[in-house]
Amino acid sequence: MNFADLHLHTVFSDGTLTCEELVSRAEKACLAAISIVDHDTVAGFSQAQEAGNKFNVEVISGVELTAEDNGVEIHLLGYLFDSGYQPLLERLEFLRKNRVERIYKICDKLKKDMDVELDPEAVFSLSGKGTVGRLHVARAMVKTGIIKSTYDAFYKYIGDRCPGYVSGFKLTPAEAIKLIKDAGGVPVLAHPYTLRRDELIPEFVKAGLMGLEVYYPEHTQGMVNFYLDLVKKYKLVATGGSDFHGDAKPGIILGSMKIPYELVEDLKAAKEKVK
Numbered sequence: 001m002n003f004a005d006l007h008l009h010t011v012f013s014d015g016t017l018t019c020e021e022l023v024s025r026a027e028k029a030c031l032a033a034i035s036i037v038d039h040d041t042v043a044g045f046s047q048a049q050e051a052g053n054k055f056n057v058e059v060i061s062g063v064e065l066t067a068e069d070n071g072v073e074i075h076l077l078g079y080l081f082d083s084g085y086q087p088l089l090e091r092l093e094f095l096r097k098n099r100v101e102r103i104y105k106i107c108d109k110l111k112k113d114m115d116v117e118l119d120p121e122a123v124f125s126l127s128g129k130g131t132v133g134r135l136h137v138a139r140a141m142v143k144t145g146i147i148k149s150t151y152d153a154f155y156k157y158i159g160d161r162c163p164g165y166v167s168g169f170k171l172t173p174a175e176a177i178k179l180i181k182d183a184g185g186v187p188v189l190a191h192p193y194t195l196r197r198d199e200l201i202p203e204f205v206k207a208g209l210m211g212l213e214v215y216y217p218e219h220t221q222g223m224v225n226f227y228l229d230l231v232k233k234y235k236l237v238a239t240g241g242s243d244f245h246g247d248a249k250p251g252i253i254l255g256s257m258k259i260p261y262e263l264v265e266d267l268k269a270a271k272e273k274v275k
Contacts, residue, residue: 002032003258006062006079006267007190007213007241009248010048011128013038013064014135016246022254023051023059029255033264035062035079035241037190040095041131042083060264064190066095067176068169073160074195076176077213077239080271081185088183091171098170099132100124105166106137106158113163116146134158135248150248173200174207181208186270188239191216193223198230205234210270215240215259217252237266 009015010022017025019036026034034057036048042063052059061083065076081088103123110116122140123132138153147153157164171179180187188211189195189204201212214227215238231238242257243249 002261003030004033004035004261004264005029005031005241005244005254005258006033006035006037006060006239006264007064007077007216007243007257008034008036008254009038009064009243009245010036010044011130012036012041012044013131014127014133014245014248016248019044019047020051020054022244022246023048023055023057025254026057027055029258031057031255031258032261033058033060035060037062037064037077037241039064039131039133040066040092040099042089042092043130045083058264060267061185063092063180065171065176065179066169067171067173068167069173069200071167072195072197073167073169074173074176074200075190076173076180076209077188077190077211078180078183078185079188079239079267081180081183085183088179091179095169095171096131098168102166102168103132103137105168106134106164109166110157110164114157116141116157116164118144118146135245139248173204177204177208181210181274184271184274186210186237186267186274188213188237191218191243192227193219198226201230202234205236209236210274211237211239211267213240214238215257217242217257237270238263239267 048059063078067074127136138150177187240259
């Protein structure tokens with residue numbers, strides 16, 4: 001049986017491996033197919049495809065878009081879309097700039113509300129040319145000695161319900177779903193357990209959502225069963241992946257979360273229905 005991992009990150013967002021390093025590890029983990037879903041960017045896709053050809057690993061186009069609903073951050077995965085679709089690229093550039101502005105706001109908020117001094121440049125030095133995000137903030141806080149672990153950063157400072165959190169993503173879930181479908185792709189709700197608002201899922205389905213990320217490291221078997229029931233109820237596709245980030249999340253090992261290749265085939269069948 002062949003396996004896949006459809007949730008991986010590289011240095012083009014908040015992972016620590018290059019595309020070639022990641023694909024090489026995927027080959028060693030006996031993965032037949034992968035998708036790199038870097039946050040709000042497709043900049044690494046062509047490199048990943050080249051590496052996929054080199055290591056005989058199928059690389060399907062992917063992205064993780066950040067949307068917001070009433071102050072709640074919501075992540076939408078897009079698969080099998082046209083990575084050169086110009087309206088998508090323009091929107092991603094807008095989101096990239098928005099992310100840079102957000103880092104300055106987070107650092108200001110940490111200083112003002114929590115008396116924590118974090119230089120934004122310490123964050124940007126970690127993100128490099130990739131899209132910058134909260135994981136870079138967490139890593140910078142560890143590197144500068146403010147805290148001991150990235151977990152502490154999210155739990156105490158910059159998590160969705162923490163004093164240092166800053167919202168402001170100018171993309172609604174419906175807009176993100178439409179953007180993915182307009183590019184010919186399949187929109188999937190990422191790690192739905194993090195929402196803690198499963199009642200929103202039917203609304204997303206009405207907006208065009210086509211799948212749920214059912215298989216995820218932090219989903220219990222009960223959660224998996226619950227989301228599989230929703231997949232069946234709303235005639236969605238089920239996906240899954242490790243959310244591997246390299247050394248940025250050392251507890252997650254590439255290959256530890258594998259899904260049957262049949263789910264990739266289901267995605268491809270869903271793509272044929274995209275209008």
